[in-house]
Amino acid sequence: MLKDITFGQYFPGDSVIHKLDPRMKLILIVAYIVLLFVADGLFSLLIGTLMLGVIYSMSKLPWKLVIKCIKPIMPIIIFTAVLNIFFVEGEPLFEWWIISVSKKGVLTAVLMCIRIICLIAGSSLLTYTTTPIALTDGLERLMKPLQKIKVPVHELSMMMTIALRFIPTLIDETQKIMAAQKARGADMESGNVIQKAKALIPILIPLFVSAFRRADELALAMECRCYHGGEGRTRMKQLKLTSLDWVAAAFITVGFAAVILMNKFGPEVFRL
Amino acid sequence: MAEIIVKTEGLRYIYSEGTPYEHAALDGVDIEIEKGSFVGVIGHTGSGKSTLIQHLNGLLRPSYGKVFIGGEDIWANPKDIRRFRFKVGLVFQYPEHQLFEETVYKDIAFGPKNMGLSENEINERVLEAAKLTGLTEDYLEKSPFELSGGEKRRVAIAGVLAMKPEVLILDEPTAGLDPKGREFILSEIKNYHERTGATIILVSHSMEDVARFASHVLIMNHSKAAMFGETREIFKKVDELCEIGLEVPQISRVFAKLREKGIEVPESVLTVAEAKEAVLNILGKGGKADA
Amino acid sequence: MIKGFKMAKKKFIEANSISFSYPSYDGIIPPLILDGTSISIEEGEFMAVLGHNGSGKSTLAKHFNAILIPTEGKVSVNGTETSNEAKLFEIRQEVGMVFQNPDNQIVATIIEEDVAFALENLGVPPEEIRKRVDDALKKVDMYDYRLHAPNQLSGGQKQRIAIAGIIAMRPKCIVLDEPTAMLDPKGRREVMSTIKQLNEEMGITVVLITHYMDEAAMCNRVVIVDEGKVIMDSTPREVFGNVEEIKKRMLDVPQVTELCHELKKEGFDLPDCVLNEEECVEALEKLLKGGVWNG
Numbered sequence: 001m002l003k004d005i006t007f008g009q010y011f012p013g014d015s016v017i018h019k020l021d022p023r024m025k026l027i028l029i030v031a032y033i034v035l036l037f038v039a040d041g042l043f044s045l046l047i048g049t050l051m052l053g054v055i056y057s058m059s060k061l062p063w064k065l066v067i068k069c070i071k072p073i074m075p076i077i078i079f080t081a082v083l084n085i086f087f088v089e090g091e092p093l094f095e096w097w098i099i100s101v102s103k104k105g106v107l108t109a110v111l112m113c114i115r116i117i118c119l120i121a122g123s124s125l126l127t128y129t130t131t132p133i134a135l136t137d138g139l140e141r142l143m144k145p146l147q148k149i150k151v152p153v154h155e156l157s158m159m160m161t162i163a164l165r166f167i168p169t170l171i172d173e174t175q176k177i178m179a180a181q182k183a184r185g186a187d188m189e190s191g192n193v194i195q196k197a198k199a200l201i202p203i204l205i206p207l208f209v210s211a212f213r214r215a216d217e218l219a220l221a222m223e224c225r226c227y228h229g230g231e232g233r234t235r236m237k238q239l240k241l242t243s244l245d246w247v248a249a250a251f252i253t254v255g256f257a258a259v260i261l262m263n264k265f266g267p268e269v270f271r272l
Numbered sequence: 273m274a275e276i277i278v279k280t281e282g283l284r285y286i287y288s289e290g291t292p293y294e295h296a297a298l299d300g301v302d303i304e305i306e307k308g309s310f311v312g313v314i315g316h317t318g319s320g321k322s323t324l325i326q327h328l329n330g331l332l333r334p335s336y337g338k339v340f341i342g343g344e345d346i347w348a349n350p351k352d353i354r355r356f357r358f359k360v361g362l363v364f365q366y367p368e369h370q371l372f373e374e375t376v377y378k379d380i381a382f383g384p385k386n387m388g389l390s391e392n393e394i395n396e397r398v399l400e401a402a403k404l405t406g407l408t409e410d411y412l413e414k415s416p417f418e419l420s421g422g423e424k425r426r427v428a429i430a431g432v433l434a435m436k437p438e439v440l441i442l443d444e445p446t447a448g449l450d451p452k453g454r455e456f457i458l459s460e461i462k463n464y465h466e467r468t469g470a471t472i473i474l475v476s477h478s479m480e481d482v483a484r485f486a487s488h489v490l491i492m493n494h495s496k497a498a499m500f501g502e503t504r505e506i507f508k509k510v511d512e513l514c515e516i517g518l519e520v521p522q523i524s525r526v527f528a529k530l531r532e533k534g535i536e537v538p539e540s541v542l543t544v545a546e547a548k549e550a551v552l553n554i555l556g557k558g559g560k561a562d563a
Numbered sequence: 564m565i566k567g568f569k570m571a572k573k574k575f576i577e578a579n580s581i582s583f584s585y586p587s588y589d590g591i592i593p594p595l596i597l598d599g600t601s602i603s604i605e606e607g608e609f610m611a612v613l614g615h616n617g618s619g620k621s622t623l624a625k626h627f628n629a630i631l632i633p634t635e636g637k638v639s640v641n642g643t644e645t646s647n648e649a650k651l652f653e654i655r656q657e658v659g660m661v662f663q664n665p666d667n668q669i670v671a672t673i674i675e676e677d678v679a680f681a682l683e684n685l686g687v688p689p690e691e692i693r694k695r696v697d698d699a700l701k702k703v704d705m706y707d708y709r710l711h712a713p714n715q716l717s718g719g720q721k722q723r724i725a726i727a728g729i730i731a732m733r734p735k736c737i738v739l740d741e742p743t744a745m746l747d748p749k750g751r752r753e754v755m756s757t758i759k760q761l762n763e764e765m766g767i768t769v770v771l772i773t774h775y776m777d778e779a780a781m782c783n784r785v786v787i788v789d790e791g792k793v794i795m796d797s798t799p800r801e802v803f804g805n806v807e808e809i810k811k812r813m814l815d816v817p818q819v820t821e822l823c824h825e826l827k828k829e830g831f832d833l834p835d836c837v838l839n840e841e842e843c844v845e846a847l848e849k850l851l852k853g854g855v856w857n858g
Contacts, residue, residue, distance in 0.1 A: 133672045152396065165672045168714045171367075179331050180370040183362040184431060185354055185386030202382070205372035216665045221668035224628060224660040225681035225728060226652045236679035236692040317717065317747045421616060448744045450615035450774045451815040477747050480818065519748065522777070522803070522818040522840060529844045535851050544818050548825045554851060555831075 009127040010025075016244060017059035018129045018269035022138030024245040028252050029126050036115045036122075041269035042107070044262040045114050052118055052125075053054045059129055069118055077113050084109035107270060136160045137142050141239060147230075154230025162218070170211065177206045277439060277471050278305040278328060278360075289335065294426035297323040299495040300337075305473070305488075310465055311476040312503065314518060315492030321475055324492065325441045328473070329360035330495055341439070358387050361437030365444045367428030368421065376402075376419075377412040383435040401434035404467075405460055418471050422453035429457070431439075433464060440464065440472040446464030446481070458485065479521045483507060483542035491516065504540040523547045575736060575768055576627050577784045578660070581636030583622055587637075596622045597633070598791035604770065608736065609762045609855065611779035611799070614788035620772050620804060622807040623788060623822060624738050626660040627770065644834040659729030665721035666713075668728075672789065674716075675700065675709040678727045684733070699731040702765070703757050719750025723757055732759065736768035744774065757779065776815045778805070780838045787814070804836035817845035826850075 032048070037076065039045045052174075127135070140157035147153050153243035181202045182188070188199045278352050285298040298320050305311055315321045326332045328338050330353040339346050346356045361383075364370070373379035380401055384394040402412060411419070416427050429445065440460065446454040462485055465472045476482050482489060482503070489506040490498040491499040493516045499506055507513075507520050510528045517524070528548070529539040537554065541547045583597040604610060604627075614620040626638045629645040638645045640654045645734040659681075662668050671677035675696055682692045700706040703723040713721060722742055729737055731735050736821045739758065743751040757776060761767045771782060779785050785802040787795040789812060795802050803809065806824040810816070816824070823837040823846060831850060837843045 075767050101846065131672075133676075141596060165670065165713065168712075169666055176364065178759055179326065179371055180362075180364045180367065181330055181382075183329060183357055183364070184370075184383040185357055185388065185436070187354065188380075201763075202372045204368075206370050209372075210369055214664075215666035217662060217664055218670065220630065221660075221662055221725075222670060222680075223630060224655060225670075225732070226684040227680075228652070228684065232686045233683050234686050234689060234692065235683055238689050255718060302585055316749060344572075448741075449775075452615050517749070523822060525818060526822075526840055526847065527844050529840070530847055530851070533848055534849060537851070544821045544825065547822050548829075551822075551831075551847065551851070552829065 006223060009124065011065065011128045013059055013060055013129065015058060015060045015129070017055060017125070019242075019244060020129075020248055021239050021241050021245045022130050022134040023142050023239060024241060024248060025126055025130060026135075026138050026142060028248060029123055031252050031256065032122050035252075035259055036118050038256075038263070039115075039259045040124060040272055041266060043266045044259045045118075047255060047258050047262060048118055049114060052253075054124055055125060056121070058220050059124075059125060061128055062162065065124070066121050069120055072122055073116070073223045077116055080112050080116065081109040084112055087260065104272070107272060111272065132164050135159065136164070137237075137239070156232070159232075166211075169214075170207070173210055174203065174207055175250055177210075178205050274306040274308065274342075276304045277307040277342055278473075278488070279303070279340040280324075280327070280341075281340070282328060283324075283334050283339065284336040285327065285332060286335045290419050296495050298327070298334075301495075301497045303490060303497055303500055307438075307471055308469050309488050310472045311488045311490055312478075312486030313473060313475070313492060314482060315498075315515065320495040321492040322443060323495075325362060325443060325475060328439070329362045330356045331362070354386075358383070358435050358548060359437060360439040360441065361432040361435050363429055363432045363440070363442040363445055365447055366425075367423035367432075367445075368416075370423060371416040371428060371431075374415060375413050376416050377405065377546050379416050379427060380412075380430045380501065383431055387435060392412060396435065397434045401430040403435055403466055405430040406456065422449055422456070424546040425449070425457065426460070427458070433489065436468075437470065439471045439473065439476070439500070443475045444474070444477065444508075445474070446478070454481075461485070474535045479507075479519050479524075480543075483521045483524070491518065505543065507542060508540045573606045574603050575606045575608075575803055576602075576638070576640050578602050578623070578626060578633075578638045579636050581633035581638060583625060583626070583631060583635075593596045597609045597626075599636070599698045600788075600792045601636075602625045602786065602793055602796070604736070604768060607766050608784055609759075609769045609782045610611070610771065610784040610786060611782040612786050612788060613774070613776075613779055615774075615812075615814070620792040621740055621787070622772065622791075624660070624719040624724075624740055624772055627738050628660055630652045630660070639695045641666060652685065656681075656732045657734050658738060659734040661722070661725050661729055661737065661739045661742050663744050665718050665725060665745065669721060672712055673709075674705070674711050674713065677713065677724060678709075678731050681728055681732045695731045695733070696727075699727040702761075704731060705777050709772070717750060718746045719753040722746065722750065726754075726761070728758060729765065730765070730767070734767065736770065738770040738772075740772045742771070743778065746829055750766045750783055751775070751778075776817045777839075779803075780817055780820075788802055790791075799838055800836045803838060 025227055036048050039048055071197055085101055085105045086099065088105035088108050090101055090102035092100045093103045093106065094101055129236060136157050143151065143153045191199070280303050283298050283301040284296060285299050286294060288294050301324060314322050323332065328540055341356050341359055344389060346353060355412050371379050373382065377398055380398045381394050384397045384554060407430060408424055416424060419427065445457050445461065449457065456531060458481060461472060461474065464470060472488060474482065486503050488501065489503050490497060491506065507524050510520050510524065514518055521542060523544055524541055527537050527547065532536045538550050577599055580599045580601050581597055582595055582599050585593045587593060600623070612620045612624065622631065626633060626645065627640065629651055632646050640658055643650045643654060645654055668714060669677050672768050678696045678699055681693050682695060700709050703726050705720060705727060706721050708716065708720065716724065743754050744753060746786045757769065758769055759781065762769045766828065771778065773779055780799050780803065782799060785797065785799045786793055787802065803820045806816050817838065819837050819840060823833045823843060827833045833846050833850065837846055
């Protein structure tokens, strides 16, 4: 059943990566993405790839998850590669008719592909090992300083939390309404696009009505529990950075330093 | 023997087959329901009763086994399945949540329209269904969303009645209503049963309601049909029902306790009226105190 | 009824001839939902409110924690008037409210975070929240589920979580608006026994709006609301003793009450009002074994 499946991509586990503070994870993933773009040669990038490999194996996630998250963006990767191979100008590797492929083009293509794969795999690692609620929480706390410039940080995160809470409920509800309309002979499978779109009306209207009714009741329940925005609010769960988080930060810092050193002193081949 | 209208044969239904969430929601259900009977279906949440009723009109397709309506295997030709949805009308729990049209009239007409009936026929059926559910003509042009909870539910039930189903299934039609609303819906169902001779399948948590209206009772437990028989026979089995964790009507419990205490009272008392009669019989009319 | 005993107790909620209607809109003056009704609730009471949909009972209940303010008359909670906006959160913390639909009152995606919600809003320090949340979860017997997601729970369990979310505020009174209407019998039993326990063990005042007469029979006071007014207010025994009056208002009485009433009408000597199975069995046993006496 749909509702049995945990929403989002979260993959339960209790590895050290799962245990990291969501704030630290968010900061480190940003740092890692920067690192991927700082790396200007194949060797530097390989350091980045290696780091990801180490983190993945520490997270104890099945390796097939990497493939699973890369799959949907495969067309983009191929597209980027083709674009780079054929359109980056430089010393031609070979020429045929009007097509010319340069050495630089091939190198750019390879580097770009590695970057994209690492970027997607890295950010998926974040969503695989962090529950959506922890992510929202981490984001809220990281963005707290923005409240000073009137960004409604608390409100945004409250919205996110409620959305996460009600998505399974609404999925459930959709299935019920669909079944009820089918029982009255609604035909949702046959017909052309317009007919199919029309067949959605008996489902969408009750769904909206129900969502509004729920919103109304939830707002009332929240008022009864003294909700009045983010002002003066405390949190039960205090996020605390542990030594684990600092080790992780150190790991990324060391990786970063290694990439910069490789950029500076590494072999001059396979560079842009 | 009367004609069998609903029949299931080795009915099994496996949820999420092939995933870690796999479980049998129905595990070998064989029942036969006679035409014109009024069957009460009782069971805990998760006992399989909701899954069962969704098989009877072809909303769910059995993993194994067969469903027959009026002797026809409903999945013999899957393309033909909608025909059985009109034969077997299903009113879901909280059916008012499915209303969507601008007017009550249009909403009730949704089913008949899907049946491909003529305008005249649709009009006739809508009016008839509205009348059956106590909705006067001035309701028909109102928006269903401005009605009270109880009225909305009547509109939703009318929407199914307008398809004139031979078998009418209702999943807890009185849930969340006040006593007045409950009484109204139940008498409406009884009325439809008597007027059209349709077969009624009523899923309910209220033993009192089932005892009052049903001729037969089906007890679902752990994805199986645990008991099926005449209402009186089923409610005699107080101990067995208790074992499943189900109750019998309050009045039947009282009489079962009296029997335990060695007082000769009838074995199966289902309603207050029956109980009163039983007591009067025992004491004899002449036994009245200050008569 | 022992009047002196009742008077000794402290009045906790007092509504003084209150009326309520929603503001007029488009020139249409909406009908009065509450029509000059008065009621007072004492500390530690376990009170049922009956009445059919549209009778005004939910509207009345919403006046008890300042969700609604009467258009006429006054409501005071523990001596504070509900129109006093400065005390709004104090009032809501003292009088908690639980609603019918278990799904629509759970805010968070993890049970324990939901129970913590009210305390977080009130700005309680984190360690204290933790303590109170664990406490509340244990009281409703849901501690083992603290890390579950709401959609993994049954209706009865969700409703107990909603109750935990309220009692974590340490309220003096809890108002429940048809908390069992959407539950199956098992869920109803769970929730009712939880509510009873709150009243008996923690001394929390309970106002229970319900359509189930057997639930009302468990309370020590029954109030019937009709057309925006309190029309009956007494012990369950006295209220249900009035079988005819109740039936006239299209409400129900428990089956056993009705049976004994019917038999009494036939002239048999039975107690005035029988409320539960045990009493009924006892009364009938006497009647059937001993034949007839007093005759």
